[in-house]
Amino acid sequence: xxxxxxxxxxxxxxxxxxxxxxxxxxxxxxxxxxxxxxxxxxxxxxxxxxxxxxxxxxxxxxxxxxxxxxxxxxxxxxxxxxxxxxxxxxxxxxxxxxxxxxxxxxxxxxxxxxxxxxxxxxxxxxxxxxxxxxxxxxxxxxxxxxxxxxxxxxxxxxxxxxxxxxxxxxxxxxxxxxxxxxxxxxxxxxxxxxxxxxxxxxxxxxxxxxxxxxxxxxxxxxxxxxxxxxxxxxxxxxxxxxxxxxxxxxxxxxxxxxxxx
Amino acid sequence: xxxxxxxxxxxxxxxxxxxxxxxxxxxxxxxxxxxxxxxxxxxxxxxxxxxxxxxxxxxxxxxxxxxxxxxxxxxxxxxxxxxxxxxxxxxxxxxxxxxxxxxxxxxxxxxxxxxxxxxxxxxxxxxxxxxxxxxxxxxxxxxxxxxxxxxxxxxxxxxxxxxxxxxxxxxxxxxxxxxxxxxxxxxxxxxxxxxxxxxxxxxxxxxxxxxxxxxxxxxxxxxxxxxxxxxxxxxxxxxxxxxxxxxxxxxxxxxxxxxxxxxxxxxxxxxxxxxxxxxxxxxxxxxxxxxxx
Numbered sequence: 001x002x003x004x005x006x007x008x009x010x011x012x013x014x015x016x017x018x019x020x021x022x023x024x025x026x027x028x029x030x031x032x033x034x035x036x037x038x039x040x041x042x043x044x045x046x047x048x049x050x051x052x053x054x055x056x057x058x059x060x061x062x063x064x065x066x067x068x069x070x071x072x073x074x075x076x077x078x079x080x081x082x083x084x085x086x087x088x089x090x091x092x093x094x095x096x097x098x099x100x101x102x103x104x105x106x107x108x109x110x111x112x113x114x115x116x117x118x119x120x121x122x123x124x125x126x127x128x129x130x131x132x133x134x135x136x137x138x139x140x141x142x143x144x145x146x147x148x149x150x151x152x153x154x155x156x157x158x159x160x161x162x163x164x165x166x167x168x169x170x171x172x173x174x175x176x177x178x179x180x181x182x183x184x185x186x187x188x189x190x191x192x193x194x195x196x197x198x199x200x201x202x203x204x205x206x207x208x209x210x211x212x213x214x215x216x217x218x219x220x221x222x223x224x225x226x227x228x229x230x231x232x233x234x235x236x237x238x239x240x241x242x243x244x245x246x247x248x249x250x251x252x253x254x255x256x257x258x259x260x261x
Numbered sequence: 262x263x264x265x266x267x268x269x270x271x272x273x274x275x276x277x278x279x280x281x282x283x284x285x286x287x288x289x290x291x292x293x294x295x296x297x298x299x300x301x302x303x304x305x306x307x308x309x310x311x312x313x314x315x316x317x318x319x320x321x322x323x324x325x326x327x328x329x330x331x332x333x334x335x336x337x338x339x340x341x342x343x344x345x346x347x348x349x350x351x352x353x354x355x356x357x358x359x360x361x362x363x364x365x366x367x368x369x370x371x372x373x374x375x376x377x378x379x380x381x382x383x384x385x386x387x388x389x390x391x392x393x394x395x396x397x398x399x400x401x402x403x404x405x406x407x408x409x410x411x412x413x414x415x416x417x418x419x420x421x422x423x424x425x426x427x428x429x430x431x432x433x434x435x436x437x438x439x440x441x442x443x444x445x446x447x448x449x450x451x452x453x454x455x456x457x458x459x460x461x462x463x464x465x466x467x468x469x470x471x472x473x474x475x476x477x478x479x480x481x482x483x484x485x486x487x488x489x490x491x492x493x494x495x496x497x498x499x500x501x502x503x504x505x506x507x508x509x510x511x512x513x514x515x516x517x518x519x520x521x522x523x524x525x526x527x528x529x530x531x532x533x534x535x536x537x538x539x540x541x542x543x544x545x546x547x548x549x550x551x552x553x554x
Binding site for chain 2: 019068120126
């Protein structure tokens with residue numbers, strides 16, 4: 001199977017080092033006790049609700065996506081709401097398992113999402129240590145990294161308060177700082193830069209550049225084509241769970257926008 | 262570098278070969294058991310930190326704060342003593358009923374707490390699970406650690422009550438420590454089992470209160486099994502099931518009237534080994550499926 005001539009059929013530049021490979025990835029969600037209503041159907045009455053007992057519905061969110069991401073690339077994922085971008089990101093981070101196919105990575109992938117707190121009932125300080133310890137840092141490393149995180153997140157004296165007292169911007173900044181503190185090899189950013197003011201976006205941008213240098217690969221999901229164009233060289237266009245286009249970012253954005261009409 | 266629009270289709274076999282060639286690792290799947298254990302060990306500090314988070318957040322917003330860790334077991338003890346010591350007298354076959362009941366009650370509360378928190382823990386930690394990649398077994402393990410943190414002040418209450426009810430200080434009291442350790446390892450297996458079952462079938466969470474209540478009534482928490490169920494097959498089944506065994510271990514450490522029996526210790530070691538190995542393997546096998554909802 002591992003024939004050396006095989007790799008020539010892959011769209012790889014000479015000397016490129018793959019860091020993430022998606023091989024025919026399918027992701028499905030199951031929901032219990034409810035089922036989707038056919039379009040145009042009326043709101044369910046009592047009888048229809050009774051019929052939903054024991055119902056299991058399967059949402060096929062990602063349907064056979066394959067691509068190779070290389071060292072040093074920053075890749076933007078674009079597509080409509082519900083096209084499977086966030087699901088694909090979670091799968092790449094190893095947070096949900098594909099129903100079929102596989103993701104292969106070189107090192108660890110870390111996902112930055114919009115959800116701010118890890119546990120909103122706990123203080124920012126507790127969240128920092130729980131998050132970093134979960135990422136595999138030692139207590140000593142956590143202690144050393146904490147001041148940097150607090151400074152980066154700019155949460156000041158809110159550190160000891162439970163995170164449900166934080167503004168969404170503060171929570172997002174703290175999450176960004178926690179997730180990037182462990183130097184991930186692959187950074188997956190899901191709309192996280194959309195929250196936060198300009199000075200935070202600039203700091204985040206610098207941090208991303210650092211990670212790109214030391215680590216390797218960045219994936220970015222955003223609905224802002226400007227952010228995508230500024231940060232990425234390559235684009236993946238997802239449409240209804242399938243990969244519609246893979247190429248240089250400008251061409252993909254152009255094709256996407258002209259398809260929107 | 263990448264063709265646009267008309268890429269040659271990527272063949273699975275090519276992609277897999279490429280992954281092997283560059284030493285890429287499959288993600289989101291279930292790691293081999295050995296790697297899994299190593300990952301868990303590397304993150305052992307997380308378990309304690311998360312457990313402290315669980316206990317702190319449950320006491321937060323209460324004026325008396327952590328004092329409730331001692332007040333709650335005392336109030337429970339008072340309630341049960343009133344019901345089973347005064348109203349329905351179940352003290353027959355016991356000498357120190359206060360010590361007998363309190364020990365049974367606290368051990369039961371710990372084991373059932375591990376089971377119900379273990380069952381809920383995956384859903385409760387959804388935020389963490391959907392943001393960070395770490396071995397999921399840490400979550401039920403943290404749940405048991407949190408329950409253990411609450412049990413420690415209760416053990417103190419147990420000793421104070423035993424000594425004030427004229428139990429002599431004996432070397433056997435030291436056996437409380439290994440008994441608690443065995444029981445802790447047992448509950449790790451129990452919590453992991455409950456966690457996987459409830460994650461796969463959320464409806465079963467509704468069954469947990471019935472199971473724990475059943476466990477309480479068959480484990481001699483507030484009565485002597487041999488006195489009420491006799492020494493027939495029913496009495497034997499009730500006495501050798503795990504919860505009754507751990508309760509007996511704790512009682513034999515604390516109360517002079519309950520003899521320290523080697524067979525009870527062997528049963529405890531057996532249950533601990535069985536439950537932990539089963540629970541651990543059972544949980545690990547579904548590693549890729551947690552928190553998908």
